[in-house]
Amino acid sequence: MLGAGYLILGVFFSIAGCQGSYPEGFAFKDAYPKIKSCTDFTRTLHADRYRRKETRNAEEIFTNVTSGGRQRRDTGEEDLHIVPYLPGIKGQALQLAPSVVIPAINLTIDLWVKAEGGQHPGASILDLFDTCHPSQKNGWRIGIASHEPGKATFFFSIRTDRNPHTTVISAPHEYQPQQWTHLTATFDGTVASLYVDGVLVKADRGQRGPLFSDITRECKVVRLGDKVQRDDALFRGSVDGVRIWNSLLTKSEICSLKEHRGAILDPLVDGNLADADIWVGVNQNDAIKWHFRRAAKPDVDAIVIPKCGETICDNPDVVHRYSNNWKLKQPKTVKYIIVNVADDDGSNPVLTESQITLQDIDLKRAFKPYNITWLLEVTNVNSSFIRTKTILAGCPVALLGNGVCDPECDHPVTHSDAGDCGGIRAECQWLDVENGICDPQCNNQMNDWDGGDCCFGPSDNVSEPCLDPASEFRAYLMLDDLRRMLGLTNTEAVVVHLAEWSIGGSIGFATFPWDNDAFTERGGVVVKPSVFGRQGATGTLIHELGHALGLWHVHHGVTEMECNDPCLETEPSMLLGDMCSDTNPTNEHTTCGNPTDENSPCAVPSIAPTPYKNFMSYAGDDCYEEFSPQQAARMHCHLDHLLTGWLHGSSSAVPSIQIFPPQVMQAGTDSVHIHWQQSLNHRHIRGPSPCGHCIEDDVLVQYAYSAQMKYPVVPHSIEVWIPWLSEGILHDLQLFWSNGESKSLGSLPVQCHSPLTVTLLEEVRLLTKVRLLSKTSLISVDSLAVTSKSQVKICQTCTNVEYLVHRSPAFGDGTRETVVPVTSFTDTDVQPGVRYEYSITTKAGTKVAEFPSPALVYQHGQSFCGDGTTDSDEDCDDGNLRGGDGCDQACRLEAGYRCSGSPAMCYIPANDAQCENVELSIFSCDCGHFTPDGYMDQWPVSVEDITDPACPLHSLLGAPNHEQLCLMCGDPRLSGAASDLAWMACADPYTLPLYYNSDTSNWLEVTFSRPVVPTAIIMYAVSSRAPSNSFWSDKDWVTISLLSHNRTILSTQKLRVNITCDQAPIVSDVAVNPNEGFHHAIGLLLKVPTPDIAIVAIGLRSHLYFDPITHSTCGLDGVYNPYSGTCLRSTCGSPVCEPLFLKYATVNCTGYNHGDVCRVQCFAGYEYESGLDWSWDLKSPVCIEGVWTGVPRCVPVDCGVPVVPHAEPFCDNGHTLGSRCKLECISPAKKTGPPLTIECKPDGMWSFPDSYCLVRCKNSPPVKNATLTDRLCAYGEHNIGKRCDSQCLPGYHVVGQGHGDRANSLECTEEGTWRGPSCVPVQCPPLSAALIGLYSCTNGRNAGSFCTIKCPKPSTTVTKLECLTSGQWSRDPGTCVFSTEPCPTLLNTRELLFNCPNPSPVGSTCSVQCVSYDRIPVLSAALNQDTQGGDSRERIDLVTCISSQQWFPAVADIQCLDRCQEEFTSDGYCDAVNNHAHCQWDGGDCCPSTVDGGVVRPFPSQCTHECTCVDPTAEENRRRNRVRRHHGADHVRPLRNV
């Protein structure tokens, strides 16, 4: 748990919060469940590495340049050029000059992006914006958004001017912070596509036609790093090489863009952002930080840590290497220390020698088959003080005897948590405390441990032990205290302690190698003395040491997971659960055999044979026999790479072995370039701290273990990892510098999966301290890392990691090896056709890894993976050795991708908007719903929401359309109660009255047109309505009952369907109950337990040509007609159908005889009429006994009510095909050309209007108390977004700014009004309160006001002074000689405390406080009755004795209010508790016009009324008050928060 301003420690890459480091059997005390999938952040370690490389290439050089004075810096290095860094600060953006003609169709956009981690959702990188209609979402946009909780991805959104809906294309994978990524977006008028790093990740057909018409082209502008909507957040990061083509590039051309290969058509916009002719500041004064582009994405991937894993030893390739290579599993000896406590003279030890010996023998025996042995060291602690005490684990002293039963402290030696867990005790009477007798009922924290009565001396009085933690005679010693006293760290050996505890059935615990505490004195193993070194009870230590070497329980994937955890192990897997596929998933159980009880928490079955004989099970000593081969591999791997310090005959400074062979990266005619993995323990081997934290390029990486930095450095970046979905909870990051200054970075979003990164480009100061402020105590922080700039002095003395490159045959000069400091080597001494073997040995100083890597065998001239030529032994070859782009570093196809060609071009087939052959037999977004041969699917013809009849349901009627089928989980279009795309329960089931057997659920009844014997129920669902923080357990199940013709529930069937986003469609088979036989069903009744479930479609599947009931009743004289599902009883020839003619349709029939079928295709501009007679065979009428059945009707398309910005439509002849509407501009908008008309087109959308409505601001913005400096602003009209500069008159300044700040700027808004701060009079400081009643001023404290102070009689002193425009008085107001008569003594009230001088002469002040610390004094007379719901009472800290010998303000006018939460003032969140005058209206956080960024974020998020903008000085309210006066209305709607 982390409170405000407090840091949790972290060592290396700790993961405290995500899972793991908790002692066994201890219940989490956290209020929220853990989300395990967050462990993925380890990926950033790789990013880390690349960044280092980049820093080596270039020093941080940057400059602030405005659009006018931008210059290219000469660096002397060719591939470096300046690119903009967008710092996420308002008003810094670029736009394309209007001379560039932006394409409306057939366009390609590409750019490089290096994004910071932790982007506010919806951050826009590049967009096409409509300056005439800024509130419209037309245009396109490339940015970062979270369409699923905690998963931020790149997206491309697009919407033509004709389309009422936006198409959003999101990349399927999270974006990688701090890594250059190549993005390409294309639109050809039909398909919009997004490519990430050259891979087509998704395409969509949601938009049609050109983006805009020639008429509105003048409104369109391409912008970099600006907001699209006012509420949007700004992007933080670097952008490079933005290019736009007015043509559609092919897939292979796009692939080449990324790899800089081949000739590409000339772009319209050339990618050079520093070109001031094309890119200009959106606002004249905008400054963009420019810095040098550094290396792009790395060419090779480091070893990938799987999502559910913790270290590289979780990578299956690494485990296989260890499993298959005896060399890697050479015998290892691990040092362990047993702490044995005895009396002062060494007698009476906890463990006897024979116990220790027995345990040691069994331990060695258990590990021997796996080439691991143990070297015992016993640390004897001779201390009677300790020996007489019971060592207790897991009980924090603060919880002992605190009045609440804490199970972790419930132990006999504590007398059941000092009585807290011990049932009823007598009440402690105060007379009993410290009466010299130990009173058990008083022996607790609340009663100060009976005042010491129970701790008089050493005693073995077990009836009432000494519990006072401060007493040396206490009966217990906390393990953590013992560990601190002994100071035994786990750096050189694993330490085993013996201690007691009580809760749970556990008998030991251990830290994992990746835990925070693994190597500190808090790490290691603890077991109970009762299970150590006793015959038949030695397995516990073996089990715990298994954990210490990195093994999970075998039941980890089944019992120790949340049910929705993606790491749940349902089949043996190296990527899930315990990460071993040779231990079958199993329930936790203690029997020596397969578990019989299958009630695992998540209904995941155990798979027999379960590994109950495994040491990592709970089966116990009688059963323990073995570790599995993969477990052995994992232990060796952890020993080699993380636990080297524990190895005997080795030391932590030995570099780890290269476990993979080097790889060929490039080959020339007479050279070959090879690459290998970085040393896996390079951080460890550079030497003792701080060298252990020095990485390449002498960069120091410090992980927080206290708020204070151990080594102050000039920071390059800061990274923060959090374990839960704590978006929005971290509300400030403060940096403290060595010169005493500090800097607040403000509110930054941080996501569980990906670290928050902050790059500090300009910083040159030394960072000494970092503070995190959280909104609530329900946040925990995994770790916080500060990375220094390169070439840190303290790193320069550290040992460098080097690599020995061995070659066979030897190099030309006869040497067999060469040393390089980096992870690649170019051999320029190679001959074609010669076969070479390369291997690598890691080296650090004089220490060399035990043996070299496996060899790379390479014949010069041969092809290799990564050469861009797909060879027969490769799945693909995309010319690089990176994974995550469809083709991995071994040239194998990655799951979910397809690649073709040479070099390989990769794409995700399900998302490319092409219905490919492979997709035809499955559902895909590209091909739509798929019905298998021989079946038919019906869709609802009527739907009823039983619990809320008003809930909109139309989205469920009929077959789902393309847009619905391609919805993603948490799609933003699903937000809001009513959606056209999916059904969501309108009511929260827990607030519903009880329906249907007292079940709190939403009920939905759907009916189909034709009764069938169903074979399956088909559902498409998008689980959650919006990214939400709700945690599901069993809430995602829908119960479905079948309904018969008369709407009764068929008892035969009741299905429980797991609603998930991952499966489309969800197909639930309907099994036939043999006792019940077949039944026709025509409807379904669905019970939906939560409004979080969103359903897109429900279908009923049955056999197409076979109805078992009709068929069985057809008998001998009937013929079963499979097309109609009916039984035909015809003796003579059946009548023939008339030829079928349909209006607005083409009809093709197989014939006119009984059973013949027609296909009906509506003309363009016509669609099938929907309605109640809609049925499965609508488009295929069948001739049955001379009559066509199921004949559809084609009707003109309906374009719907047109929505045109700033215009009102008048449609006299409806909204269907060919209808025309006249548009009239809504004032103040005016039309820009001919009268506006639109027509409903065959594609179902309205045509582009022939002109548009434009809002413009009248000339000369209202410059009250100011003069316009921008003289052009005084004439004509101005476009929305135009800014006009003005200067406040002398004696005035910009509201909210300093007295000297007179430069002002007003912006033209979409309402046609000017918005911006006003000029208010400069004010002088108030005159002393003692003078109240003695002075008069001509204009208050405003500049220019003259004041006259007349001192009271008998004095005749008169002082005249003027308030100057500088905000200072022209002279010192001085003071008067007052009567010596003091003010009356102030008496404290029930509420208020006064602190006064005694006596209190005129001019003296008393401080005022409220009796309660949580409250503050305010002046109760509300000054401004105009505020709406806001509290305008101002804080008061002093009362003054004025000349009339009265206190001012009067005590009667002072009252107490709850104290402001000052740490949350001006934090970017509107805090309800602070939205009062005496809290400065939360520092402006509650009004769009005053909050930084212009977006009010209420806190708590559901806060509505209390978070309204009520600050009377805010622009909104000033405007509102004006409106109010104007209309004389007495009710004004409160402003809506956005």
Ligand SMILES: [Zn+2]
């Ligand atoms: Zn265990």
